[in-house]
Amino acid sequence: MSSSQFTSSVYLLTFALLLQTIFGASPLFHFCSSSENFTTNDPYESNLKKLLGNLNYQTPPQGFGFGTAGQHPYQTYGLALCRGDVGASDCKTCVNEASNEIHKRCPYNKGAIIWYDNCLLKYLNKDFFGQLDNQNKFYMWNLRNVSNPTTFNQQTRGLLNLLAKEASATPKLYAVGEQEIGESKKLYGLAQCTRDLSSTDCFKCLDGIIDELPRCCDGKEGGRVVSGSCNFRYEIYPFVNT
Ligand SMILES: *[C@@H]1O[C@H](CO)[C@@H](O)[C@H](O)[C@H]1NC(C)=O
Numbered sequence: 001m002s003s004s005q006f007t008s009s010v011y012l013l014t015f016a017l018l019l020q021t022i023f024g025a026s027p028l029f030h031f032c033s034s035s036e037n038f039t040t041n042d043p044y045e046s047n048l049k050k051l052l053g054n055l056n057y058q059t060p061p062q063g064f065g066f067g068t069a070g071q072h073p074y075q076t077y078g079l080a081l082c083r084g085d086v087g088a089s090d091c092k093t094c095v096n097e098a099s100n101e102i103h104k105r106c107p108y109n110k111g112a113i114i115w116y117d118n119c120l121l122k123y124l125n126k127d128f129f130g131q132l133d134n135q136n137k138f139y140m141w142n143l144r145n146v147s148n149p150t151t152f153n154q155q156t157r158g159l160l161n162l163l164a165k166e167a168s169a170t171p172k173l174y175a176v177g178e179q180e181i182g183e184s185k186k187l188y189g190l191a192q193c194t195r196d197l198s199s200t201d202c203f204k205c206l207d208g209i210i211d212e213l214p215r216c217c218d219g220k221e222g223g224r225v226v227s228g229s230c231n232f233r234y235e236i237y238p239f240v241n242t
C-alpha cells in the first residue's frame with residue numbers, strides 16, 4: 001500500500017496484563033489516513049457502508065474477507081481478518097465492533113485501520129491487496145522483565161522464526177506454537193498474515209517484524225509487533241483458544 005496514506009511512525013504501547021484482561025474488547029490501536037477525506041453525502045460514504053456490510057457478512061465463516069465497492073473515483077477497498085483461533089461468532093462480533101468503532105474514530109477519512117485482539121479491519125480508496133503494509137504498525141509489551149534476557153530473547157526469536165515459516169506455508173497464513181524454556185516454564189507464540197499476501201510476502205513480512213524484537217520487547221515476558229499485513233505475539237502463558 002502507499003505508505004504516505006498513513007502516518008508512518010511506530011507507536012509504542014505498554015500494556016499491563018491486568019489492563020488487557022479488563023479491556024479485552026477495546027481496540028488495541030487505530031490509524032486514520034489523513035491524506036484524503038470525504039464529506040457527508042459523498043458517494044464514497046455509501047460505498048464504504050456497502051463494503052463494511054460485505055465484510056461483516058463475508059469474514060466470519062473463513063476468518064478473512066476482502067473486497068471493493070463502487071467505481072473510481074469513489075471506489076473503496078477493504079479487508080478484515082480474525083485471529084486464526086477465533087470462531088465465526090466471535091469473529092463476527094469483532095468485525096462488527098471494528099466497523100462501528102472505526103466509523104466513530106475516522107468519520108471522514110478515506111482510509112483507516114483498526115486492530116483488536118480478535119481481528120483487524122482496514123480500508124482505503126486505493127487497491128492495496130497483496131502489498132506489504134509495514135507502515136501501519138505498533139508494538140506492545142509486558143512491563144515485566146525476564147531474569148535471563150539473553151537466553152530468553154534467543155528462545156523467543158527461535159520460536160517466532162519457526163512460526164513464521166509455518167504460518168507462511170499454510171493457506172490460513174497462521175501458526176501457533178509453544179516451547180519449553182526450562183524449569184517447567186513455557187513460551188507461547190503466534191504468527192499471522194492477512195490472506196491477501198502470497199506465501200513469500202507473508203514470510204517476508206513476519207521476518208521483518210521479528211527483526212524488530214530488540215526494539216519492541218527486549219527481555220520482556222511478552223510482546224507483539226502488529227502491522228497492517230502481519231503480526232506476532234509471544235507470552236509465557238497460553239493466550240489462544242485451543
Ligand atoms: C482530513 O481530515 C483530518 C482530520 O480527520 C485532517 O487532519 C487532514 O488534514 C484532512 N486532510 C485533508 C487532505 O483535508
Ligand SMILES: *[C@@H]1O[C@H](CO)[C@@H](O)[C@H](O)[C@H]1NC(C)=O
Pocket residue numbers: 143144145
Ligand atoms: C525492567 O527493566 C527496565 C530496564 O532495565 C527498568 O527500567 C524497568 O523498571 C523494569 N521493569 C520492571 C517491572 O521491573
